[in-house]
Amino acid sequence: MTFQKQILEGIPNKLPEKKAIPKNANRAPKRKDILSIEEKKLAIRNALRYFPEEWHTELALEFSEELRDYGRIYMYRFKPDYEMYAHPIDSYPAKIKPAAAIMLMIQNNLDPAVAQHPEELITYGGNGSVFQNWGQYLLTMQYLATMTGDQTLHMYSGHPMGLFPSSKDAPRVIITNGMMVPNYSQPDDLERFNALGVTQYGQMTAGSYMYIGPQGIVHGTTITLMNAFRKILKENESSKGKIFLTSGLGGMSGAQPKAGNIAGCITVCAEVNPKAAIKRYEQGWADLLIDNMEELVNKVISLKENDAITSIAYIGNIVDVWEKFYDENIFVHVGSDQTSLHNPWSGGYYPVGLSFEASNDLLKDDPELFKEKVRESLRRQTNAINKHSERGTYFFDYGNAFLLEASRAGADIMAKNKIDFRYPSYVQDILGPMCFDYGFGPFRWVCTSGKTEDLDKTDAIALKVLKNIQATAPKEIELQMSDNIIWIQDAKKNNLVVGSQARILYADAEGRIKIATAFNKAIESGEITAPVVIGRDHHDVSGTDSPYRESFKGFKKYSGNCSERN
Numbered sequence: 185m186t187f188q189k190q191i192l193e194g195i196p197n198k199l200p201e202k203k204a205i206p207k208n209a210n211r212a213p214k215r216k217d218i219l220s221i222e223e224k225k226l227a228i229r230n231a232l233r234y235f236p237e238e239w240h241t242e243l244a245l246e247f248s249e250e251l252r253d254y255g256r257i258y259m260y261r262f263k264p265d266y267e268m269y270a271h272p273i274d275s276y277p278a279k280i281k282p283a284a285a286i287m288l289m290i291q292n293n294l295d296p297a298v299a300q301h302p303e304e305l306i307t308y309g310g311n312g313s314v315f316q317n318w319g320q321y322l323l324t325m326q327y328l329a330t331m332t333g334d335q336t337l338h339m340y341s342g343h344p345m346g347l348f349p350s351s352k353d354a355p356r357v358i359i360t361n362g363m364m365v366p367n368y369s370q371p372d373d374l375e376r377f378n379a380l381g382v383t384q385y386g387q388m389t390a391g392s393y394m395y396i397g398p399q400g401i402v403h404g405t406t407i408t409l410m411n412a413f414r415k416i417l418k419e420n421e422s423s424k425g426k427i428f429l430t431s432g433l434g435g436m437s438g439a440q441p442k443a444g445n446i447a448g449c450i451t452v453c454a455e456v457n458p459k460a461a462i463k464r465y466e467q468g469w470a471d472l473l474i475d476n477m478e479e480l481v482n483k484v485i486s487l488k489e490n491d492a493i494t495s496i497a498y499i500g501n502i503v504d505v506w507e508k509f510y511d512e513n514i515f516v517h518v519g520s521d522q523t524s525l526h527n528p529w530s531g532g533y534y535p536v537g538l539s540f541e542a543s544n545d546l547l548k549d550d551p552e553l554f555k556e557k558v559r560e561s562l563r564r565q566t567n568a569i570n571k572h573s574e575r576g577t578y579f580f581d582y583g584n585a586f587l588l589e590a591s592r593a594g595a596d597i598m599a600k601n602k603i604d605f606r607y608p609s610y611v612q613d614i615l616g617p618m619c620f621d622y623g624f625g626p627f628r629w630v631c632t633s634g635k636t637e638d639l640d641k642t643d644a645i646a647l648k649v650l651k652n653i654q655a656t657a658p659k660e661i662e663l664q665m666s667d668n669i670i671w672i673q674d675a676k677k678n679n680l681v682v683g684s685q686a687r688i689l690y691a692d693a694e695g696r697i698k699i700a701t702a703f704n705k706a707i708e709s710g711e712i713t714a715p716v717v718i719g720r721d722h723h724d725v726s727g728t729d730s731p732y733r734e735s736f737k738g739f740k741k742y743s744g745n746c747s748e749r750n
């Protein structure tokens with residue numbers, strides 16, 4: 185059956201065969217066994233509601249096994265056989281173009297080249313889900329394929345509530361994710377409700393279908409890094425041969441080596457999961473792959489001597505690197521961390537001293553001991569960073585809740601006043617004063633034809649618009665304008681596309697409006713061959729409201745009541 189027919193069928197008429205999971209799949213870690221027996225029965229009943237009764241006996245057993253083995257019911261059997269990627273818009277079986285465009289965005293979020301754990305419908309961030317299970321995926325795609333221009337699809341944490349009558353000017357899809365009642369909004373509550381199948385953490389762009397691969401964050405990371413170096417280097421001093429040490433080569437963190445190359449430094453990025461590190465290396469997002477500490481040290485010393493611009497994916501734990509570089513007297517100019525510390529207890533952060541496999545086993549077999557190891561590791565990491573910082577390293581939190589979790593772990597991370605942290609967040613120190621204060625934020629677009637030529641045309645249009653704006657722009661935004669012009673000029677050369685033909689470009693309101701208007705004209709004239717999806721992400725002026733990212737003051741006051749789930 186063609187993929188169009190399969191989409192139109194929704195839940196198949198015949199129970200599909202059970203299927204094996206691809207051998208090389210990067211699987212999500214087993215989630216905590218958090219439900220009581222009664223709750224497990226409820227989770228299975230919740231899952232069965234998508235299917236005809238005659239399948240219930242067989243599926244109930246299978247879903248209970250999934251719950252036991254993975255801590256969640258993913259409905260692996262219902263994952264479609266067709267290739268999952270952003271197809272050109274015209275190949276989707278839809279009545280209206282906006283619905284086809286949304287289908288394209290969904291399939292991009294689940295593309296194995298793009299998604300972190302595609303089998304478990306997770307795009308990035310360890311738990312950023314597009315849907316909770318494959319049943320929801322099938323139903324949503326069917327709804328989108330059949331909807332008309334005066335209907336609205338309402339999504340509730342991956343669960344399609346149905347098509348509702350609306351007007352042609354109403355949104356075609358309205359999405360909520362991670363809805364929690366404040367009194368039941370601690371991390372374990374989310375785990376429990378997620379295991380029950382009634383909520384999901386959609387991250388910023390997974391459950392809202394606006395993920396564009398690691399490129400989405402490259403621009404923001406590049407700006408952050410360039411400005412971090414501007415803060416510490418003397419005028420006319422170059423970032424060549426200077427070290428940026430960080431961690432994580434996952435969904436978003438995978439952007440760091442590329443951003444480091446564009447910012448012109450040596451990036452050392454530690455990643456404990458070999459699969460994640462190899463994937464980024466093979467995709468060309470890191471220049472070198474090293475799995476041996478001595479080799480790493482020697483390489484970094486020689487790169488420094490040669491004033492190099494290079495990125496290294498190091499397979500290992502970040503804590504070991506901070507400690508070793510200190511012992512070896514390797515000066516780190518800029519440091520950060522991008523492990524998934526918004527999710528410290530379920531595989532977001534791997535403790536030092538344990539291999540990746542041993543950590544996953546411990547997480548499954550003894551979650552309390554795993555927690556203790558994470559805390560211990562955070563204390564060690566902080567101590568090492570503090571020692572580097574005494575030598576002059578500029579360390580900043582990149583919105584992954586590193587400072588928050590380190591403080592909760594009892595690490596020596598608070599400032600003298602015991603209210604602030606020792607280190608700033610990047611929003612506080614860099615992106616806020618440089619970009620958000622002037623209205624610059626992440627403007628994104630996707631060429632739905634899937635053609636590189638269309639993306640090239642949009643780049644050229646955006647460049648022209650920015651140059652026109654620059655001609656009369658006020659002095660205060662001169663630097664931002666010229667950084668953005670260089671970014672879009674070099675975007676193709678930097679080979680940023682993974683998945684859909686997408687681009688990100690920080691822009692203010694004037695830039696967005698003028699670029700979008702120019703795209704419309706180009707589509708109308710046929711210069712661009714298909715519609716362009718326009719979006720943004722959370723990382724925008726007033727787009728995010730996280731007490732541990734945007735405002736670090738009053739930490740004590742809010743500690744324990746707020747979670748990093750914006």
Ligand SMILES: NC(=O)c1ccc[n+]([C@@H]2O[C@H](COP(=O)([O-])OP(=O)(O)OC[C@H]3O[C@@H](n4cnc5c(N)ncnc54)[C@H](O)[C@@H]3O)[C@@H](O)[C@H]2O)c1
Nearest residue numbers: 309310432434435436437455456502523524533534583584
């Ligand atoms: N600044 C922002 O706007 C922004 C943007 C994106 C993500 N984030 C945050 O950054 C974090 C990372 O996001 P992601 O999408 O890359 O998550 P991810 O889970 O896909 O990647 C994190 C990676 O860190 C690795 N890791 C964990 N512990 C490690 C350790 N001790 N040493 C070395 N590697 C380790 C994991 O194996 C994983 O591959 C999240 O907390 C996310 O919320 C912030």
